[in-house]
Amino acid sequence: MMARVSDVLGSGKRAEGGRRPVLLVTGSSGLIGSEMCTYFAAEGYEVHGLDNNQRAVFFGPAGDTRWNQARLEREVRGFVHHELDIRDRAGILALVGTLRPSAIVHTAAQPSHDRAAAIPFDDFDTNAVGTLNLLEAARRSCPESPFVHLSTNKVYGDRPNTIRLKELETRWDYDDEAFVEGMPETFPIDQSTHSLLGASKVAADVMVQEYGRYFGMPTCCLRGGCLTGPNHAGVELHGFLSYLVKCNLEGRPYRVFGYKGKQVRDNIHSRDVARFAHEFIRRPRGGEVYNLGGGKANSCSVLEAFRLAEELTGQRQVYTYVEESRIGDHIVYYSDLRKMRQHYPAWNVSRSLHDIISEIVAAWRGRGNP
Numbered sequence: 001m002m003a004r005v006s007d008v009l010g011s012g013k014r015a016e017g018g019r020r021p022v023l024l025v026t027g028s029s030g031l032i033g034s035e036m037c038t039y040f041a042a043e044g045y046e047v048h049g050l051d052n053n054q055r056a057v058f059f060g061p062a063g064d065t066r067w068n069q070a071r072l073e074r075e076v077r078g079f080v081h082h083e084l085d086i087r088d089r090a091g092i093l094a095l096v097g098t099l100r101p102s103a104i105v106h107t108a109a110q111p112s113h114d115r116a117a118a119i120p121f122d123d124f125d126t127n128a129v130g131t132l133n134l135l136e137a138a139r140r141s142c143p144e145s146p147f148v149h150l151s152t153n154k155v156y157g158d159r160p161n162t163i164r165l166k167e168l169e170t171r172w173d174y175d176d177e178a179f180v181e182g183m184p185e186t187f188p189i190d191q192s193t194h195s196l197l198g199a200s201k202v203a204a205d206v207m208v209q210e211y212g213r214y215f216g217m218p219t220c221c222l223r224g225g226c227l228t229g230p231n232h233a234g235v236e237l238h239g240f241l242s243y244l245v246k247c248n249l250e251g252r253p254y255r256v257f258g259y260k261g262k263q264v265r266d267n268i269h270s271r272d273v274a275r276f277a278h279e280f281i282r283r284p285r286g287g288e289v290y291n292l293g294g295g296k297a298n299s300c301s302v303l304e305a306f307r308l309a310e311e312l313t314g315q316r317q318v319y320t321y322v323e324e325s326r327i328g329d330h331i332v333y334y335s336d337l338r339k340m341r342q343h344y345p346a347w348n349v350s351r352s353l354h355d356i357i358s359e360i361v362a363a364w365r366g367r368g369n370p
């Protein structure tokens with residue numbers, strides 16, 4: 001169902017009237033946004049999604065998310081889609097003012113490093129200014145409602161690359177006791193190379209923290225590692241595992257950028273991201289920051305991901321190697337999950353890397369891949 005602001009006038013009062021709580025999800029047609037929609041609808045929320053298929057503008061037809069919007073409209077009971085751009089300040093103020101949601105999960109973004117350099121205005125206007133539009137709309141209309149922001153580990157810039165590393169057969173790893181559990185939230189975020197995407201996401205991240213600290217709003221930033229799952233429209237510039245599996249299935253060469261293919265990422269299923277957002281919304285805190293990833297147990301190098309994909313598809317992974325690494329790219333990054341577990345002991349990583357890749361294989365096959 002598609003709705004204009006005028007169609008949903010007054011619905012914000014529903015949560016207060018003892019009826020279903022209202023959730024606003026931005027970027028609802030994307031990987032994380034769509035997972036939030038299905039997850040929270042099943043938890044009894046009235047879910048409003050906001051998306052304008054900007055991913056197709058950023059990445060071309062391969063990034064098109066209309067199929068996912070259609071899936072939500074088909075499968076999620078009572079789902080309402082709002083065709084709106086988060087850069088449209090007046091539109092955002094009006095929608096949030098009308099809905100007065102019980103919680104906001106903000107996932108809409110320009111998510112790619114490399115793309116940001118080509119479209120700096122679109123990148124900053126979306127990631128930084130779009131987030132400010134939502135925060136200010138929330139402050140004016142529903143300051144008590146938890147606000148969960150999807151940030152990124154790119155806020156740390158390339159400073160994680162200054163940690164001493166050791167080279168193993170198929171991966172790099174930290175060679176420093178302080179990081180055996182992974183990257184903590186206390187790691188510095190400035191004075192390093194971020195890419196323009198990292199910089200626009202830092203602006204958003206700090207602003208989300210500030211609305212928590214300065215205005216006392218229940219906000220948090222989830223600094224994502226590799227967030228993934230079956231509903232990702234993976235493209236070369238964004239969506240590592242999803243795109244890697246797609247290449248495997250199509251027999252198309254995957255391009256490895258530098259670090260001998262031994263660069264390490266931690267991977268978390270979008271479902272586990274939604275489960276954490278739910279924990280936070282149930283028991284919110286103010287201006288918090290969490291490194292949200294699969295942790296060391298769900299980490300893999302590109303070479304290790306090739307082997308896993310091959311095992312699961314039965315097809316050889318073809319790849320080419322580009323000597324130069326991507327600007328600002330991490331050599332090793334996996335999240336230290338101890339703060340999340342300490343604040344929210346009921347939460348855990350429920351899907352292993354093996355489970356995640358099998359689901360991605362099944363999903364691409366379901367969408368017509370060989």
Ligand SMILES: NC(=O)c1ccc[n+]([C@@H]2O[C@H](COP(=O)([O-])OP(=O)(O)OC[C@H]3O[C@@H](n4cnc5c(N)ncnc54)[C@H](O)[C@@H]3O)[C@@H](O)[C@H]2O)c1
Binds near residue numbers: 153227232
């Ligand atoms: N997927 C990852 O590996 C990863 C890692 C770290 C952080 N994150 C962060 O998580 C969030 C969600 O990522 P994702 O993987 O679901 O991305 P995605 O590209 O799959 O989804 C984002 C959605 O936002 C929409 N969108 C973009 N700009 C918009 C605008 N101006 N107005 C309205 N809608 C707009 C897009 O059309 C898309 O459907 C982003 O903030 C991203 O930076 C993702």
